[in-house]
Amino acid sequence: MSADDPTDRTTRLLVRRDSIGETRLDEVVRGVGDLEPGQIRLAVDRFAITANNITYAVFGDALGYWDFFPVPDGDGWGQVPAMGWATVTESRAPDIALGRRFYGWYPMASDVVFTPTATRDGFRDDGAHRSAHAPVYRSYVATDADPMHPGVDADGVGSSDGEDRHSLLRGLFLTGFLAEEFFADGAGSGVTYFGAERVVVLSASSKTAIGFAQRAAVRGGVEVVGVTSDRNREFVEGLGFYDLVVGYDAIGEIPTPGGAVSIDMAGDAEALAAVHRRFGDDLAHSMTVGRSHHDARPAGDLEMEGPEPQLFFAPSEVGRRQDEWGREEYARRCAEALADFVDASSDWLRVEHRVGPEAARTGWADVHAGDVTPDVGIVATMASVDTSR
Structure with missing residues (x-):
């Protein structure tokens, strides 16, 4: 790779759409700085792999989950969405600054490109392929504007454990809450x-x-x-x-x-x-x-x-409750309930990290096979070193 022609690679975990136990790791060569105006690139710091992700793959065609992060050249392979955290590494969107971190739906990949529209607490992905999805699936919340962000750990070194638990529990808990x-x-x-x-x-x-x-x-x-x-x-x-x-x-x-x-x-x-x-x-x-x-x-x-x-x-219930309670009251109730649940999860849930592409792939295989006990939660990163911690 020369300085005059810089390139980089995106690593992604692909799942066979008609046989979801089959996976492969795929690398896409891309140019650094190849974003279109209005786009951003985020490095995916961490994402959870749970039975819920298996459900997304099972219902991928019926409920449109395969369309979140399409693979045009996939020939029967797709990317399954996962909940996690990511950091902006490139930006050609004036309202989204480098270094900001966001919680939301990401592919099980090293990075992702979005076409964002800034919102009060983060951004909404307005890429053409996302327009048919419910707003809750396209919304990304900045850590510095997130009423549900877990904050720093008790030792003050960061929010790693709290963010791990949010990756694993936040989306699932809110479904149970609703x-x-x-x-x-x-x-x-x-x-x-x-x-x-x-x-x-x-x-x-x-x-x-x-x-x-x-x-x-x-x-x-x-x-x-x-x-x-x-x-x-x-x-x-x-x-x-x-x-x-x-x-x-x-x-x-x-x-x-x-x-x-x-x-x-x-x-x-x-x-x-x-x-x-x-x-x-x-x-x-x-x-x-x-x-x-x-x-x-x-x-x-x-x-x-x-x-x-x-x-x-x-997502339909989110809209009903926001209309009934108001957006601020909805956010307050969710944040309060989630904090109680996540704090108490240390009594029954142990976080297990899978670091690197092959480790993420085996994480999917273990969850798909039912080999992960309910007291364990898998959090993965495609990076060979867990830079999120």
Whole structure:
């Protein structure tokens, strides 16, 4: 590489769209300073790899997740979005300064180029391929304007652990938070939990489920029943957020008096059908959120007794709550609830770093295979040295 013709490389983790357990590392040679007017380049400092990212890949075509960071020359390969932090390294956008750091959705890659429009707390990606996505998916929050930023660690050396935990928990918790608020006012009807006395949570060890259960436990007034695998049962019981924990083979033993609502993070048709059989018409609402059991038969493949399962789309709920509460009050409630949850996560969640492209690739493989226990969260960086810490 000569000084007269400087180049650099973008390293990205690609996932085969029709077989998401297959991955490959890809390098794209690019020129330094090749940005178009109005564009910025950010170095992706860290990103989380969780079962939720697997869900993005499973629903990538149906919900447009593959379109977040398209791979025009991918020939069946795509980039899966991940939550994390990135720093501006090049800017041809006058309102976005070099060195600023932002939280939001990034590709699992070393860097990314955006076409930003400055906002009150950061920027919105207005690239042509992003225009169809909900605003919440295109919004990036600057650390110096972020009411939810975790701040510095107790030792004062930085915000590394807090940002790790936000990468892992923030997006998932806010989905759980919004789902619990949806049930709390009966989708705007004012009937708490649609009049049911309990909520059945499938895939109770998933981070979204834990966030939901924590909020339901704080609210009180409803029995929170967690359904999980035998290997995760002790962990789920130890969280203290569930009033009752059962295995998937014991769904038929959940008490029925007073009826129930359900929230499904597993996406397993057999498990959800068992809940519907158990309660029938006494199941007041059936919410589907994720698909942590990505190899299981999809829930849509079986006819269900009782109500038809309804997909919960968090961005729509964000808009409803901002309209109802106001944007500032919405932000305050989210920040307060998130801080409580993240602070308490040190009791049950250990952060594990995967540093370097191959380590990030094995991180995806481990999560996809279900080899990561629920008390571990994987945070990856494509850099060979973890410069975010």
